[in-house]
Amino acid sequence: MHHAAALLSLATAIPPHQFHQARVLEAAREVLAPRYPQFDTLASLFANTGIRHRYGVMPMEWYLERRGWPERTKAYLDGAEALFVDVARNALEQADLAASDIDTVVTVSSTGIATPTLEARVAKQMGFRGDISRVPVFGLGCAGGVSGLSIASRLAQARPGSNVLLVTFELCTLAVRHDELTKANIVAISLFGDGAAAAVLRAGDGGATQIEATGEKLWPDTLDVMGWSVDPEGFGVIFQRTIPDFVTEHMGPAVAEILARMELTRSEVDRFVCHPGGSKVISALERALSLDQGTLDHERDVIADYGNMSAPTVLFVLERARRAGLPARSLLTALGPGFTASCVSLRHAA
Missing domain, CATH: 3.40.47.10 (Thiolase/Chalcone synthase)
Incomplete structure (x- = not known):
């Protein structure tokens, strides 16, 4: 079961x-x-x-x-x-x-x-x-x-x-x-x-918000997009400013591919909850996911109040979305070193 x-x-x-x-x-x-x-x-x-x-x-x-x-x-x-x-x-x-x-x-x-x-x-x-x-x-x-x-x-x-x-x-x-x-x-x-x-x-015992499905997309030959270099003084950031362009070009098809493996379609997602890498990345996500400009409001608020905290940031966004009231289905998305898109579908019963 x-x-x-x-x-x-x-x-x-x-x-x-x-x-x-x-x-x-x-x-x-x-x-x-x-x-x-x-x-x-x-x-x-x-x-x-x-x-x-x-x-x-x-x-x-x-x-x-x-x-x-x-x-x-x-x-x-x-x-x-x-x-x-x-x-x-x-x-x-x-x-x-x-x-x-x-x-x-x-x-x-x-x-x-x-x-x-x-x-x-x-x-x-x-x-x-x-x-x-x-x-x-x-x-x-x-x-x-x-x-x-x-x-x-x-x-x-x-x-x-x-x-x-x-x-x-x-x-x-x-x-x-x-x-x-x-x-x-x-x-x-x-x-x-x-x-x-x-x-x-x-x-095993129910719950109002359930993890419905998960999925990832790894792009080959993208190791130079984001990551760490390691040298005697510490970590050094590998961070290409082409990330918004990458998001605009690749994120839409990647999300569609991941949703298809989840046996879902884009129209069945009521809300996207995205890792907000920065203001330009947020705008690129709205374009890539065919969202009206300004739709990713919690994402912009979290960036304004906390900056990009890397991994925890999307959960700060989810926390705000939960307080505001989650719809029936939300899709969490984030991009990270690899270069990889990671998605989690949440099913919420009001």
């Missing part, structure tokens, strides 16, 4: 330090402009993102100094542990569960390295059982929120009645580089923030 996984709860969390976009631009100019003559021609990127403010795990002063792997890793571990506990406890409370009720935890993050992984580091503080199944996932980037939900739903479906906790967090600001005098680095500085999201899923 097919048991769909139900979404029992959804929570989000942000770190304590808020950065207004104008202040980020001012700080970036102070640090980079003296060594990078092209900076002023790229400064308009900061205004064109649609971002008002975003959040970071460290105070602004921390980012004004050059940092290496040890400092970045310490900031990642400290910041990620605090966010994990905050958002996971919120999700558990919403689901009326204790940490000891969780059978499987899926941890999704691509912005730092931790071994043991984060769910093990916080296990005692959280109160996880000793026999909990741990599924850490690295490398999905901006697709991690949707792909993580897909993975968690399949694990819940495989063991009906078990409780699966998904936690995704990204500390994108820790990848700020002083030595990378490139357009890609300026784009990253103008866009990225930190945040976390968590959800509890269970299959």
Whole structure:
């Protein structure tokens, strides 16, 4: 018998330090402009993102100094542990569960390295059982929120009645580089923030919002579109500004292909819930999905309030859509390194 996984709860969390976009631009100019003559021609990127403010795990002063792997890793571990506990406890409370009720935890993050992984580091503080199944996932980037939900739903479906906790967090600001005098680095500085999201899923006993189907599309020969390079100072962003063009050309056919495998059509989707990579990506998504301009309103609001937090961002959008009232069927979409489109169909009973 097919048991769909139900979404029992959804929570989000942000770190304590808020950065207004104008202040980020001012700080970036102070640090980079003296060594990078092209900076002023790229400064308009900061205004064109649609971002008002975003959040970071460290105070602004921390980012004004050059940092290496040890400092970045310490900031990642400290910041990620605090966010994990905050958002996971919120999700558990919403689901009326204790940490000891969780059978499987899926941890999704691509912005730092931790071994043991984060769910093990916080296990005692959280109160996880000793026999909990741990599924850490690295490398999905901006697709991690949707792909993580897909993975968690399949694990819940495989063991009906078990409780699966998904936690995704990204500390994108820790990848700020002083030595990378490139357009890609300026784009990253103008866009990225930190945040976390968590959800509890269970299959076998119903639920108002169910994961109906999942699907992905991987394009060959697209490794240079998005990702990390790794060098002695830290992660370096691989980020092509052609992403909006790629979305406009490829996302519509990809979604149609994924929906066909789900035995659904575009007309059966009542709402798209998209990872908002930036204002230009949102506009490209509306064109690619044949949506009226302005349709992706929650996406624009999330970008304005938090910036692009990579994997958790689409779950921030879903949280707003849930508060506003989900229609019968929503399709979550995200694009990430690979280059990959990931989709999850949600079926909601009012």
